[in-house]
Amino acid sequence: MSRKIVIARFNHETNTFSPVPTPLDAFAPQWGAAALRDQQGARTAMGAFIDIAGALPDVELVTPVAAMANPSGTVDALAYDTICAAILEAVAAGCCAIMLDLHGAMVAHGAEDGEGRLLQAIRRIAPEVPLCLALDLHGNVTQAMVESCDIIVGFKTYPHVDMYETGAHAGRLLVDMLAGRVAPLTRWRQLPLLSHTLLSDTSASAMQAAVEAAVRAEGEPGILAVSVMAGFSLADFSDAGMSMIVVADAAGEGVGAAAQRASAVAERIGGQIWQDRARFVYRSQPVLQSLQRARQLAADAANHAGQNKGPVLLLDHSDNVMSGGSCDTMDVLQAALEAGLTDIAVGPLCDPQAVAELIQAGLDATVTVALGNKIPLASIAVHNEPLLLTGVVRAVCDGSYTITGPTYTGMRASMGRTVLFDIG
DSSP, X not given: OOOEEEEEEEEOOBOTTOOSOBOXXXXXXXXXXXXXXXXXXXXXXXXXXXXXXXXXXXXEEEOXXXXXXXXXXXXXXXXXXHHHHHHHHHHHTOOSEEEEEXXXXXXXXXXXXXXXXXXXXXXXXXXXXXXXXXXXXXXXXXXXHHHTOSEEEEOOOSSOOOHHHHHHHHHHHHHHHHTTSOOEEEEEEEOSOOOOGGGOOTTSHHHHHHHHHHHHHTTSTTEEEEEEEOOOTTSOSTTXXXXXXXXXXXXXXXXXXXXXXXXXXXXXXXXXXXXXXXXGXXXXXXXXXXXXXXXXXXXXXXXXXXXXXXXXXXXXXXXXXXXXXXXXXXXXXXXXXXTTOOSOOOOOOOOHHHHHHHHHHOTTOEEEEEESOOSOBGGGTBOOOOEEEXXXXXXXXXXXXXOXXXXXXXOEEEOOSEEEXXXX
């Protein structure tokens, strides 16, 4: 029997409303040995898979690809097919196990259920090979995904600071399965509930309570993993929404009893979420009301030294670049200027044309530039003109940096050429 373990990463959270395209180069794919070097030591699920599989005796790691694109529009068919082909080719060459770091909310042209279609293709090639899957908490889980995996474990945190731990959890279960210590069986329950991303914060709200219930359930006899999936409703397809995934051990009590136990846990936590469903609906304030509140918070901080320290943050979630936004809408800045707000900073804004003009003008130059509102929002029938703003070029850099926080720790990232533009 082959002692090869196939380990791959293919991540995309697809916002099907987004005007930002997702071609192959958006994934910056690393192939083969480069994929191994890219993910070795990374605080990702694939990084954990490499550590766990690499510790096994007489095992060869096969890493066909490591690819991740920031959230954006529907994935191009060529990108999807190219990356899937690399994974399928590696599996077809023979392996004793498969470990996949996927997102769970990928929609591609020709593959509405991006992960489900890939997993089904894998199963046609290797129907009996043990397969574990790590998913983002915002994955939209489908029947095709559940039927094609032995083990599924999702993140338990948002912000996602447990990517590595999730991979380690799934990987340990796979190792135990290979050794015959456990016989994983997966059951899931899908709810007719589209939760808002801002209410999937696992340190507050109903989502915190649901995840805490999942952690408690993992301490019950025969339960190997419990994942609460918030889903991602901006991936607009039939299976979007919240779900629970439970992995139970059929080694001791048999398939029937394990299936019943797993289903009972999924139903119990699903029922808790359904009772709390109103707490997953986000109600945003109108922008003018938000600006008034920000002004008051800033005034309170200024009048009470030592209290309410730090800046007041206004977050335009509808243009969140990490949920597929174009990152160039100017609504909040325009409203803030019209409201007379001062001592404010805005960013990041994605406008390569304006950046090029400002860099050409040079440091300390006073420039009038048309900023933002350049990416058409045709799918929601919105068209706004750029803001004509005058200011001074204060700083220029290449936009490269190393991530030091708990998510993607150590990864080198780049925003591209970046300018600090002071409009007073």
